Amino acid sequence: MKAFRLFATTLFLLTTFAASVTAQTCQAPSSSQLYATNITFNSARLNCSTIYGASIYQFQHRRYGTSAWTLGVSSSQNFSYVTGLLPTTTYEFQCRVYCGNGWTNYSASQYFATTAGGNSCNNPIELACGSNINGSNNTGNYNYTTYPFQYGSGMTGPEAYHRLSIAYPVLVTINMTGLTQDLDLYLHSTCSNSNGLAYSYNPGNASEQITINLTPGTYYIIVDGYAGAISNYSLSVSCVQSNECPAPTYDESYASNLTCSSARLNCSAGGYTWGWTYRQLNTVAWIDLPTTSVPYFDLSNLQASTTYEYRSAKRCSNNTWSAWSPIRQFSTPNCNINSCNNPITAYCGYTYTGNNNAGGYNFSGYYYNGFYYSETGREMIYRINLPSSGPLTLSLGGLTGDLDLFLLSSCSNNAVVKASLNSGSNSETIMINNLPAGTYLIVIDGYQNTTSNYSLGVTCNVPNNNSNDEPCYAAPLTPYTSCYQTYATNVGATTTTNPLPPPECNTYYMRDVWFKVPIPASGLIFVQTFPGTLTNGLLGIYAGTYCTGLTNYGCFDNNSNGDLMPDLTISATPGSYVYLRIWGYNGTTGTFSICVTTLANLSNGEADVTIDDAPNGVDERTANIEKGEKIVDAISATMRLYPVPTRDVLNLEASLPEEAEVRVQIYNLAGQVVLEESPTKHSSGYLLQTLDISTLPPGIYMLKLQTGAVEAISRFIKT
Helix, strand or coil: CCCCCCCCHHHHHHHHHHHHHCCCCCCCCCHHHEEEECCCCCCEEEEECCCCCCCEEEEEEEECCCCCCEECCCECCCEEEECCCCCCCEEEEEEEEEECCEECCCCCCEEEECCCCCCCCCCCEEEECCCEEEEEHHHCECCCCCCCCCCCCCCCCCEEEEEEEECCCEEEEEEEECCCCCEEEEEECCCCCCCEEEEECCCCCCCEEEEEEECCEEEEEEEEEHHHCCCEEEEEEEEECCCCCCCCCCCCEEEECCCCCCEEEEECCCCCEEEEEEEECCCCCCEEEEEECCCEEEECCCCCCCEEEEEEEEECCCCCECCCCCCEEEECCCCCCCECCECEECCCCCEEEEEHHHCECCCCEEEECCEEEECCCCEEEEEEEECCCEEEEEEEECCCCCEEEEEECCCCCCCEEEEECCCCCCCEEEEEEEECCEEEEEEEEEHHHCCCEEEEEEEECCCCCCCCCCHHHCEECCCECCCCCEEEECCCCCCCCCCCCCCCCCCCCCCCEEEEEECCCCCEEEEEEEECCCCEEEEEEEECCCCCCCEEEEEEECCCCCCECCEEEEECCCCCEEEEEEEEHHHCCCEEEEEEEECCCCCCCCCCEECCCCHHHCCCHHHHHHHHHHHHHHHHCCCEEECCCECCEEEEEEEECCCEEEEEEEECCCCCEEEECCCEEECCEEEEEEEECCCCCCEEEEEEEEECCEEEEEEEEEC
């Protein structure tokens, strides 16, 4: 638990006066505050815990046992990436910080050792066009003594293995320099001493070079020691592509549509397909994005007030890819949109990731259990609605800095229900056994102005009483205009024998529970289920005059909104009742939640299930179920919406069985069309469509994808 401060008026005045005449001071970091992460054979990330009062950090490192330091760039970030290191080598590093009165001394040293990359075919060093690494064959294995070339014998030294990935036809030049003994260079199409493509075997410590035209694929570069030689080396790979498909220029690659969490990458260079890659500034690894058939890609889930780098490439008419464009940058704005008046909506059973740097400054401290806790960082605020009382668990993890967790009953620092205030980067947890129904705010705040990535898990459970184990004891559900989740479980449930399990769905070791829903005046309802510890569920639909004589109207498995819990629309006579039977796939049990919302209408006039008062006990379920199966077979099995939940951009993926005109509409839970894309004609195969939903208010929506007579509907959450 952190130390707390009680602020008396006199102490506040004295502190304020002292701060007005004394510059901010801070201590040099200690070695215990330094640590290395992301360690590879030739790179590492150097870190320093957040130093209170520090505005700038600077690192220096050197190989252990040497005298010269390599000085890093000073930055406001408390970490730095270093590259060009040697494998299996120990390094030491130090850090100093800048405060209001100047630089501190460097800290005492902390140490780390690089890994032994490249010592086998199973652990090669990854290379690509433009790679430049330092290495040594002293950590390799003694696998090969000969190669399929004129002077390929006598190679009795250890080998270092490298894997080269080529994305487009290029002229490749591989240079090996900095040798102290006789190392030779071999290029192969497989990781072996056969299938050789090229070699370089200059005597002594002379440099080696291979120049060769390569097509797209994976290749292996082996560095081996002649007559047992062992040496450090520098290896570089350069690629030159034919002018038949030139790379996009600096001006042809640009970013647009910038928001706090999204951006559009554009390439105006003509082509048939475009490729994209991006990374956060001052990070090492590029993130490859899917290729597109349009000259742009919409990025989402970005951090606010953050600079990113990006590149583009194109595929030309001769089916060859260009090289990457020059690196360009864009920065997301610091919108500070997150507040009590505009929180992120949280739902039970979901996990949310982010960084509190995207939040605002809403609270500077909190009153809790009679004490005041100072929290001067940015906050991320979530709102959760609990329609009934029950247990709530909040888990905050994945931290690199000191973030704290608060549950508030209202937007006030005096309204703390419970808090978790662990120190450093330790995880935070709030558990409440019986939280009353209501609306609450979940606040993630930074201690001493800390910013950090985080992962927030929200879990709501219910007791395992299973009072709704049989249809005659079905739990009542009321349809509302909005989704209010009821939390349930099938743990401890038994298999209902009347009615019998539906034969068309998985009913192995079935453990089912029942719900009963009155049909509203509109005659339409939308049933949604959400995962808890039960993540793969099935839903059966029943109706009848008595609970002991119910008729099965089909069962449903999965949806396309990113989970394996079923959702569907039901049409029935107003004033009648529908019974819902829920169980887990292959006998699984656990917690879940369910809600039922009233629909005003459906644009196509048809629901997933229609229950009519047909004569002689004959209903129309068969035709509707066959239609639903046709939809699933044609499109729904491949339809995917992501990310879910989302704030600004929604991506739709599907596989079209044939060429068709595609129409996309988004409905609210009242059945109103709130967004509609102009119909476009698409060929059969892969479909990717990006929708701008930034203007929609937070809530639950349904997306309908229609291609001719076939359609699919899926739910998503807008935060």
